[in-house]
Structure formats: structure tokens, C-alpha cells
Amino acid sequence: MEISHSPEQPLELPLDIDSIKGFLDPQEGAALYRLAAEASDLGPCLEVGSYCGKSTVYLGSACKLMGNTLFAVDHHRGSEEHQPGEEYHDRDLFDERSQLMDSFHNFRSNMRAADLEECVVPVVASSAIAARHWNTPLGLVFIDGGHSLEAAMTDYRCWSRHVVPGGYLAIHDIFPNPADGGQAPFEIYRLALASAQFELVEMVKTLGILRRIQ
Template sequence: MTGTLPAMPPELVRAAESAKGFMPPAEGRALYETALVYGRVGPLLEVGTYCGKSAVYFGAAAREAGTVLVTVDHHHGSEENQAGWEHHDPTLVDPTTGRMDTLPTFRRNIERAGLEDVVIAVIGTSETVARLWNTELGLLFIDGGHSEHFAGTDYENWSSKIKVGGALAIHDVFPDPADGGQAPFHVYERALASGAFEERRVEGSLRILERVSDIDPLTS
């Protein structure tokens, strides 16, 4: 997949790596390379924006591929981002409301990266936006809530919107429970069991599956 792909511009690599987030550089590069390929099939969409680290990788690829990234998030943080949880960052709490609010940080990161023309933020819950969404996707990235409920419903609400020949990317896939939560792994298993997807790439906890059939992804 990566043999002749153009490298990500160094200034955008720096922008991505400096943004708050949980995407290791190798996985970020894999997202960029994957989006270069599947961005030519259709637009990119990610569920789970946080502060825009992955959006910079995707935005760089979207510009190169001649498409756009749509990034969907309510910007109040997933369960694991709340106070008292492992991934809580108090600097992202709105002092007026006392709630997590990652939107200002995201906007600054995308502006500084110069990607406002190819990164489109949709502010709302994944479920609500999915009900209104009719455009077929070249790539869907699931990286929102990591509970069984939210990861599962993101798959149920969005997977059928991927074009045949497009891709499903899933982050934080840990086959061994000792390494992390199991909800994304269960989504990964479900996608493969449906017969609609085949695995194309593994990079750390990132899995890339290509949609190879118009079989309903929810059959399993």
C-alpha cells in the first residue's frame, strides 16, 4: 500500500505530532497512507475528533487525494476523558461550565496546520449525525467512545455507509485484554465476521479493513 505514496509534508507531521491526542506517530503515518489510497474512493470521515491529532494526518491526505475529511464529535470528551479517569486532561475543561470542551483546541490545531479548507468539523453526537448522513464514504475511522455501547453503535450507524472498495479503520484494537479495553476489538471481530470486510493493514493498535462486498455489515 505504501510503496509509491507521497510523504506527508514535514510541517504537517510536526503539527500532528505536537497536537494533544493518543495516536502514536507510526499509527498516524499509517492513517495518512491509508487515507491517500482510500480518499480516491470517496470522502473521509472520522468518529471522534478530540483535539485534532488524527484530523491533521487525515487532512494532509485529503488535500493530496483531492477530497475532504469530515470529523464528528460533540467535543465534551469520551468516558475515559472525564474527571477521575485515566485520560482526563484538566487543561481542556471549560472553566465556565466545568465540562470538557476540546473544540477550541481542535480549531487552533487545524488553523495552525492550514487545513481548514479540507477538514470539516461536525459538532454533534455520532448517532445523531449518522441519521442524517447519506454520502458514501471512501474511509471511515472509528475512534470515538470506547465502551461496548458507543463503539458498537458507531459501527452499526456508520459501517454501511462505506463504499465497496473503501475502508474501515479502527483504533485501539487490543486482542489481549491486558493491553486495553475490548470494545474496539469486538467491533473489529464483528466487521470481519460479517464477510463485508477483509483486513489490509495492521499498525500497532490500528486495523485497516477494506470493504470487499456489498453484504450488509450488520449481518453478523
């Protein structure tokens, strides 16, 4: 079954999505919105890697519409590529006092501007720490955290097991060709399919949408 979405039809989001820092394509965001709405009958949604909240607004807006909850997991210290001297470093998100990246203030401001504070629950911790005692079944898990193989594998192992049968696992930045991008998300995507627990539903640009079948 394909998830119905029309990239040409803009979503009615609570604020200008382009004003939020991030790397999510609008077509991918629209697919996440509709996926979160569909998954809401199965359980709460969870994303790994919120950054400044672009994907959170898409997912959270759908959860708000459906009376559901989105857990947004991120330590807000930035991934490897966000650190000083790296390709995606943003000086505006660097905290001079701590000499560390800190996207949480920006994230929280965006949640307030989008009126999503009542349905988005920020979990300010690493993926492994947040998952340590997690027991809540999830209708949707969206993985868009660190892109090192270690980080991606940790995210997959921590959270994919909490997706309920019929629920969805979405993985961002899947590049089958190494020349197009890093391979860690593609590796966990392949691992999920090889597990025989997930089946591919749809690819939307670099967003892989899988359903748990057992």
C-alpha cells in the same frame, strides 16, 4: 494488497504533530495518511473521535493533497475516560464556565495552524446524531470514538454501512489481549470481519485496516 508505508520515513506534515494532544502512535498516523490518500479516489473520508485533532491532521493533510474532504465527527465533550477524576482527564480541556469537557477550541486552533480549514469539516455532534440523516458514500471511515461497548457499537453501526465497496474501515485501539487494553474496539473489529463485508488488509500496531469487499 498491503498499503505501502515506511514508518522510518517521516511525513511532511504542516505542523509539529507532537504539539497536538492525543494518543495516536506516529506509525499509526503515517498509515492513516497513506490510507486517506489512497481512499480519496473512492469518496470523502470521515473520522469518529477527533479530540484535539492529531489524527485529523494526518487524515486531513492527505485529503488536502488529493483534493478531498475529511468530515471530523466529535461532540468534543470527551469520552468516558476524559471526564474529571478519570485516567485521561486533561484539566486544560475542562471548561469552567459550563463545567464540561470541551476540546473543540483546541481542535479548531490546530486545524487553523495546520491550514486545513478548507478541507476538514467539523461535525460537532454525537456519532448517532451526525449519522441520523447521512447519505454520502465514504471512501474511508476511521473509528476512534468512545471505548465503551455501547459507544463503539454505535460508531460501527452508524458508519460502516456508508463505506463503499473497495473502501476502508480503520479501527483504533485494537487489543486482542484484555490485559493490554479495553475490548470494545476489538469487538467491533471482530464483528466487521464476521459480517463477511470486510476483509483485513493490515494491522499497524493497534490500528486495524479493513477493506469493504461487498
